Amino acid sequence: KAGVTQTPRYLIKTRGQQVTLSCSPISGHRSVSWYQQTPGQGLQFLFEYFSETQRNKGNFPGRFSGRQFSNSRSEMNVSTLELGDSALYLCASSATGTLNEKLFFGSGTQLSVL
Amino acid sequence: GENVEQHPSTLSVQEGDSAVIKCTYSDSASNYFPWYKQELGKRPQLIIDIRSNVGEKKDQRIAVTLNKTAKHFSLHITETQPEDSAVYFCAAVSNTGNQFYFGTGTSLTVIP
Numbered sequence: 001k002a003g004v005t006q007t008p009r010y011l012i013k014t015r016g017q018q019v020t021l022s023c024s025p026i027s028g029h030r031s032v033s034w035y036q037q038t039p040g041q042g043l044q045f046l047f048e049y050f051s052e053t054q055r056n057k058g059n060f061p062g063r064f065s066g067r068q069f070s071n072s073r074s075e076m077n078v079s080t081l082e083l084g085d086s087a088l089y090l091c092a093s094s095a096t097g098t099l100n101e102k103l104f105f106g107s108g109t110q111l112s113v114l
Numbered sequence: 115g116e117n118v119e120q121h122p123s124t125l126s127v128q129e130g131d132s133a134v135i136k137c138t139y140s141d142s143a144s145n146y147f148p149w150y151k152q153e154l155g156k157r158p159q160l161i162i163d164i165r166s167n168v169g170e171k172k173d174q175r176i177a178v179t180l181n182k183t184a185k186h187f188s189l190h191i192t193e194t195q196p197e198d199s200a201v202y203f204c205a206a207v208s209n210t211g212n213q214f215y216f217g218t219g220t221s222l223t224v225i226p
Binding site: 004031033035040041042043044045048050055056059090097098100102103105106107108 | 115148157158159165208213215216217218
């Protein structure tokens with residue numbers, strides 16, 4: 001099985017721009033979650049989708065949004081980029097997102113905001 | 115919401131020594147506690163997990179202990195090897211199973 005695929009691998013944007021990141025889960029997985037990773041802050045939960053519905057959302061401003069398509073692929077959008085949005089964005093998939101399920105992470109998208 | 119604290123943030127040990135990483139959580143409803151290892155430049159991967167009805171779990175050189183009353187859990191690595199060098203993240207998972215709260219990570223360096 002192919003693993004979780006994230007594109008693009010690297011992105012450089014300037015303040016005020018918007019960006020869209022993509023995540024393709026493992027085939028058959030229906031839950032996709034997104035995390036922001038920064039040095040010292042660890043992995044911070046952004047949101048989780050299952051069957052095209054957002055089930056949970058972390059404590060991030062409304063500039064961060066996402067969606068999931070019928071094939072379980074997910075996109076994350078950040079509008080009006082700020083310098084502090086520079087981070088590694090990881091997505092993870094699991095079969096159903098229920099208790100005790102292992103998360104499978106993608107390699108991440110490294111976003112740099114200049 | 116849940117708050118997970120992880121200590122220490124960095125840890126250096128001599129090869130062959132043991133390493134211990136500790137995490138505390140705040141939400142008594144959390145009942146699943148996985149540990150992920152992230153090697154430099156790579157994606158996080160699950161190394162061990164424990165459910166709230168178990169106090170200890172062991173897998174070869176790694177073990178995890180859970181104290182639900184005190185709301186803390188720990189990762190123990192014995193006979194450390196250079197390939198154990200990585201960042202380790204603990205997590206507490208909501209009882210709905212779909213929201214992972216991660217600690218801030220521990221950078222472990224094993225000195226040959």
